[in-house]
Amino acid sequence: MPIKFPFSRRAAPSDAWTKCPACDAQVFNKQLERAQRVCPSCGHHFRMSVGERIDLLLDPGSFEERDAGLESVDRLGFVDDRPYPERLEASRVKTGLRDAVVWGVGAIDGQRVAIGIFDFRFMGGSMGSVVGEKLARCFETALAERIPAIVVSASGGARMQEGTLSLMQLAKTTAPLVRLDAAGVPFIAVLTDPTTGGVLASFASLGDVIVAEPKALIGFAGARVASDTVGEELPDGFQTAEFLLAHGFVDTIVPRAELRASLARLLRLLPVAAVDEGQPVEPERGWGPIGALSGLAERLGGAVGDSIGIDVDPEAADVGGNGSGPRKAPTTAEREQER
Amino acid sequence: MNDAQMLDQGTAAPDAAADEAWRRVQLARHPQRPRTLDLVPLIFEGFYELHGDRAFGDDPAIVGGPARLDGVPVMVIGHQKGTDTESNILRNFGSPYPEGFRKAQRLMRLADKLGMPVVTFLDTAGAFPGPAAEERGQAEAIASSIKLMTGLQVPIVAVVLGEGGSGGALAIGVGDVVLALENAVYSVISPEGASSILWRSRDEARVAAAAMRMTAEDQLDLGVVDAIISEPGEGAHTDHVATAAAIKAAVVSALRGLSGRETSELLATRYARLRGMGSYLETGGRSRTQPGPPSLRRRIGRILHLPGVPRRPRWSDIWPSDDADDESERGA
Numbered sequence: 001m002p003i004k005f006p007f008s009r010r011a012a013p014s015d016a017w018t019k020c021p022a023c024d025a026q027v028f029n030k031q032l033e034r035a036q037r038v039c040p041s042c043g044h045h046f047r048m049s050v051g052e053r054i055d056l057l058l059d060p061g062s063f064e065e066r067d068a069g070l071e072s073v074d075r076l077g078f079v080d081d082r083p084y085p086e087r088l089e090a091s092r093v094k095t096g097l098r099d100a101v102v103w104g105v106g107a108i109d110g111q112r113v114a115i116g117i118f119d120f121r122f123m124g125g126s127m128g129s130v131v132g133e134k135l136a137r138c139f140e141t142a143l144a145e146r147i148p149a150i151v152v153s154a155s156g157g158a159r160m161q162e163g164t165l166s167l168m169q170l171a172k173t174t175a176p177l178v179r180l181d182a183a184g185v186p187f188i189a190v191l192t193d194p195t196t197g198g199v200l201a202s203f204a205s206l207g208d209v210i211v212a213e214p215k216a217l218i219g220f221a222g223a224r225v226a227s228d229t230v231g232e233e234l235p236d237g238f239q240t241a242e243f244l245l246a247h248g249f250v251d252t253i254v255p256r257a258e259l260r261a262s263l264a265r266l267l268r269l270l271p272v273a274a275v276d277e278g279q280p281v282e283p284e285r286g287w288g289p290i291g292a293l294s295g296l297a298e299r300l301g302g303a304v305g306d307s308i309g310i311d312v313d314p315e316a317a318d319v320g321g322n323g324s325g326p327r328k329a330p331t332t333a334e335r336e337q338e339r
Numbered sequence: 340m341n342d343a344q345m346l347d348q349g350t351a352a353p354d355a356a357a358d359e360a361w362r363r364v365q366l367a368r369h370p371q372r373p374r375t376l377d378l379v380p381l382i383f384e385g386f387y388e389l390h391g392d393r394a395f396g397d398d399p400a401i402v403g404g405p406a407r408l409d410g411v412p413v414m415v416i417g418h419q420k421g422t423d424t425e426s427n428i429l430r431n432f433g434s435p436y437p438e439g440f441r442k443a444q445r446l447m448r449l450a451d452k453l454g455m456p457v458v459t460f461l462d463t464a465g466a467f468p469g470p471a472a473e474e475r476g477q478a479e480a481i482a483s484s485i486k487l488m489t490g491l492q493v494p495i496v497a498v499v500l501g502e503g504g505s506g507g508a509l510a511i512g513v514g515d516v517v518l519a520l521e522n523a524v525y526s527v528i529s530p531e532g533a534s535s536i537l538w539r540s541r542d543e544a545r546v547a548a549a550a551m552r553m554t555a556e557d558q559l560d561l562g563v564v565d566a567i568i569s570e571p572g573e574g575a576h577t578d579h580v581a582t583a584a585a586i587k588a589a590v591v592s593a594l595r596g597l598s599g600r601e602t603s604e605l606l607a608t609r610y611a612r613l614r615g616m617g618s619y620l621e622t623g624g625r626s627r628t629q630p631g632p633p634s635l636r637r638r639i640g641r642i643l644h645l646p647g648v649p650r651r652p653r654w655s656d657i658w659p660s661d662d663a664d665d666e667s668e669r670g671a
Binding site: 033037046047048049050051052054055063067069070071072073075076078079080081094095096097102119121128129130132133136158159160162163164165166167168169170171172174175177178179181197198200201202203204205206219220221222238239243247248249 | 476490527536
């Protein structure tokens, strides 16, 4: 009977090796972990979990997670080969996360930042209502506390299971960036493998500085969608970090080993704008284009057909709610009756 | 209701829903459905089309320019599909390249400068996904359009005419008021795209259309759309003039509701509208500030520098990689 050392390493699991998809080398998992999940023989960057990202980027002990309690709901009752709630639960069990983004406040080399980090393993890092809400809160906290915002993306795009509510997260995550601009608070986007679809078509493309990891897949349309639509095979090397750098859409490609130091340098070089107490942070525009419109109501007044019955008052519209809009569409039955 | 009836309903209902959803998608894509340039002369006076993004080229899939709405100067921007093969090839089937969105941005900045309200018409299957579009920054063009619209200091009314196809639609679709024609659809990805990704076959588009709840009523229910504009008869394709009149009345009414507001109020309301999009639960789950207290094993291990015991607790202990990346989970 073998003598068991009480503090021995876990028995080597059956999947102790990982095959590098780029160079086919067999890499010891422990070795991969120590090398920050970069292949020691070819430099291929494996995807990282959100936990590994936090350990990689933030000062030990500095990270405080926020809004961990946000959970997705199945507003559409969406079913493909299985119901959306089942997919969510499977991802929760697999990753230990509640959704695809963890956000919080931490420090990089002593500099406080609001940071959101994607985990691709949770439903492909897809952006639904919770991801959008967490990132919006991340940006709003950066604004309120006047600290830089960072988002590390790894996402296939908008979460189809939440329909247009996911699409609207593109606008929800982008709107706060306008306020960061006005307030002089920097936002750094870190694009990792993969960053595609709706995530790239919103905040991820809007960093004041955009940093990418080497060879990361970065593109708007998934290769399958693109080749289906265009009906042709796509060229190699397109939709990589290097392709985007060559075309002017990212600032720099930083190997993972240097990422933390690189972000620390950028944060020092791009400080939050100093606030002059005498000046309002968001100056009202001195002249009012809306003023020119104040006569609009009167000028349009006579032309409105009230008989049509559409009178849209956005304040009456239930924001994000169940559409207690001014006029409900007739139900199918009502429409049948009209005919 | 007995069990047999319930069973019957359970199997029949999804088919019926798929049929109805697909009927709407077909109506939204109807070849005779009025396009932006069909409607503009019927709604506005003196539309003067402007061309080019001032950087690369002119995209015929997006049209725009100043016009007057009952005498009031406005900026009109819309997707433009063709009506036959020839015009569809010219218009790239209404799927814009980045320069289309950048033209829209340029026109919106002009509207902002001159204090003109912006009226946009959405009718696209989506932004064009080809290699040339990627090369010129399709995602950046959409993202910066959305950003520009969220901060534009003039009122914006968006009208979904036919297909509201994903990011390519939203890029000119951020508004203070978003209206939709009765048979318009709005979706995060085309039903064919969703079918190909989630069902791994292009044959389930009907089911995907129903699952995504993309009809105008669904969008009203989700709060994405604020009001629905009724279509004449069997649909907008049967009567362009009546459709234009209904759209005009709705747009005028919406702009009237927005006029006279302070810029700050307008922007705050628009922000709140976008900020409220989505639905989620706030469960009050405890946020982590530390990856858990160090266990006795870890504390002893650290003191004794035993192998296999990390020196400090790590976040990767609670959220590790499992080296089994699921490539099948994709987004749009």
